[in-house]
Amino acid sequence: MGYLQFCLGSTLSTQRLCMSNYRLDDLDRRILTELAKNARLSNTELAELVPLSHSAISRRVSRLESEGAILGYGAHIDPAALGITIQAFVGVRRDPSASPEELSRGLRAIPQVARCWIVSGEHDYFLEVRAKDMEHFSDVILKQVQKVPGVLATVSTFVLADLQTEQAPTRALATGKLDK
Incomplete structure (x- = not known):
């Protein structure tokens, strides 16, 4: 079985190994941008930054987590x-x-x-x-x-030296320079 056949296989888990295709609106992107800057924000704090209610933020964050757009939260440890x-x-x-x-x-x-x-x-x-x-x-x-x-x-x-440890897309998203 070739790579393309593998990626286009019938199981959803196989397809997710190969690519992710998210349908995000501007508010979802704003939420992801704010969480990329500070993953410790509460839903209340997010609601102050994104023009949505606390409950709407909570529903969207839960959906982004369940769909895999938010992969997790954690400390960056040396x-x-x-x-x-x-x-x-x-x-x-x-x-x-x-x-x-x-x-x-x-x-x-x-x-x-x-x-x-x-x-x-x-x-x-x-x-x-x-x-x-x-x-x-x-x-x-x-x-x-x-x-x-x-x-x-x-x-x-x-690796002889780690010159940049932050993930480029997250960094670009957090600085607003992803599309530039």
Whole structure:
């Protein structure tokens, strides 16, 4: 099964792996913009910034959460504070006979895989892997990633310095420069 067939598969969960298509109006975008600036805003505080009632804000935020436009809330923690000193990007080539859905599920089940993308180009998947040290990273790759059925080959690229940790779309949205 090719990538396009995988993405256009019949299950909703498979389609959500590949792309998200949200129908947002201007008020939804304003809510997302304000939450991108400060995720700790209460619905009452949001209602002061967006011209809607507290209950309308609450309904919209709940809908944005259930539809997946809001992925979650949380603290941005420096991984080094938790003893995680290695960050690497790992390109994964898939065995053409392997099921993309099963391979995706297997890669995403590895706790050290912080992010997982299906990509075009030289690799089929790109992983962001976090580890305590090189020995731990080596164990993750050799004993977990390369053991996932369908993984043909991996190539690792290590982060030497993190120059910008904020997500670009969130930052652009919060500064009002997403469309510029």
